[in-house]
Amino acid sequence: MLDVRDLRLAFGGVQAVGGLSFRVDAGEIVSIIGPNGAGKTSAFNCVTGFYKPTGGRIVLDGTDITGRRPSAIAARGLSRTFQNLRVFGELSVLDNVRAGTHLWLRQRMFDVLLHTPRYRRSEQEATDEAHKWLDFAGLRGDRTGLVRHLPYGEQRRVEIARALARRPALLLLDEPAAGLNHGEKAELLDLIRRIRELGIAVALIEHDMGLVMEISDRVVVLDHGKEIADGTPAEVRADPAVIEAYLGRDAAPEETEEVRGARSD
Ligand SMILES: Nc1ncnc2c1ncn2[C@@H]1O[C@H](COP(=O)(O)OP(=O)(O)OP(=O)(O)O)[C@@H](O)[C@H]1O
Numbered sequence: 001m002l003d004v005r006d007l008r009l010a011f012g013g014v015q016a017v018g019g020l021s022f023r024v025d026a027g028e029i030v031s032i033i034g035p036n037g038a039g040k041t042s043a044f045n046c047v048t049g050f051y052k053p054t055g056g057r058i059v060l061d062g063t064d065i066t067g068r069r070p071s072a073i074a075a076r077g078l079s080r081t082f083q084n085l086r087v088f089g090e091l092s093v094l095d096n097v098r099a100g101t102h103l104w105l106r107q108r109m110f111d112v113l114l115h116t117p118r119y120r121r122s123e124q125e126a127t128d129e130a131h132k133w134l135d136f137a138g139l140r141g142d143r144t145g146l147v148r149h150l151p152y153g154e155q156r157r158v159e160i161a162r163a164l165a166r167r168p169a170l171l172l173l174d175e176p177a178a179g180l181n182h183g184e185k186a187e188l189l190d191l192i193r194r195i196r197e198l199g200i201a202v203a204l205i206e207h208d209m210g211l212v213m214e215i216s217d218r219v220v221v222l223d224h225g226k227e228i229a230d231g232t233p234a235e236v237r238a239d240p241a242v243i244e245a246y247l248g249r250d251a252a253p254e255e256t257e258e259v260r261g262a263r264s265d
C-alpha cells in the first residue's frame with residue numbers, strides 16, 4: 001500500500017528525516033513511535049505532500065507520489081489527521097465532515113450555479129455520507145452546532161470522520177490519543193479497529209504505549225530521523241536498541257493502567 005524508501009528531509013542544517021524506510025501493507029495497523037523530535041511528523045508531512053523531501057522515494061499503491069501536491073496524493077487514497085487538531089471551528093459539525101466528501105463528489109460548475117436537480121442530489125449525497133461517518137465515529141450529539149463548541153475529544157473524532165469521508169485506502173493519524181481521557185482512549189482504540197475492518201490501512205504516530213502495543217500489527221521505531229526497529233509489538237518491546245533509544249528514556253513499554261482500566265469498563 002505504502003512504501004517509503006530512504007526518505008530524507010532537511011531544514012537548513014537540521015536533518016529531520018535521515019534515510020527512513022518503512023512500509024504499510026493493505027489492511028494493516030502500523031504504529032510509528034519514537035522520542036520527541038525523532039522526525040515522525042516530518043515523515044508524515046513528506047508522505048502526504050505537505051513537505052517536499054530532499055531525498056528518497058514514496059510509493060503509494062504502485063505509484064510514485066514523491067513530491068506531489070497534497071491534493072493529488074489525497075486523491076490517490078491517502079487521508080490524514082494532524083498532531084495539532086485541524087477542524088473548521090466556525091463550521092458546523094456536519095459541514096466539517098461534508099468538506100471531506102468534496103474530494104470525490106463530482107460537481108460541475110453548471111449544476112452548482114443553476115442549482116439543478118443533479119446539484120441537489122449530490123449535496124444530499126454529501127450530507128448522507130457525512131451523517132454516516134459521524135455515526136461511525138460515535139458522534140451522536142447535535143450536528144448543526146459549531147464544531148468549536150464540542151469537547152476536545154469529540155473534535156478529534158470529527159477530524160477523523162472528515163478524513164474517512166474522503167474514502168481513503170490509507171489513513172494517517174498523528175497522535176490521535178493526545179489529550180484524551182481514559183474512556184476516550186478506549187473509544188479511539190475501538191474506532192481504529194473498526195476502521196481497519198472496513199479494509200482501510202492505518203498508520204499512526206502515537207506516544208501512548210498502551211494503545212500502540214494493544215492495537216498495532218507492526219511497530220516502526222524512529223530515532224534521529226531513521227528507523228531503528230520494525231516488528232510486532234512483542235519484538236519491538238524486546239529490542240535492546242529500542243529500550244536504549246526510546247523506551248528507556250520515555251514511556252515504559254508495558255500496557256498503561258489507563259488503557260487496561262478503560263478496556264475493562
Ligand atoms: N518546519 C520546520 N522547520 C524547521 N525544523 C523543523 C520543522 N519541523 C520539524 N522540524 C525539526 O525536525 C525535527 C523532527 O521534528 P518532528 O516534528 O518531525 O518530530 P516528531 O517525531 O513528530 O516529534 P513529536 O513527538 O514531538 O511530535 C525536530 O528537530 C524539529 O525541530
Ligand SMILES: [Mg+2]
Nearest residue numbers: 040041042083
Ligand atoms: Mg510529531
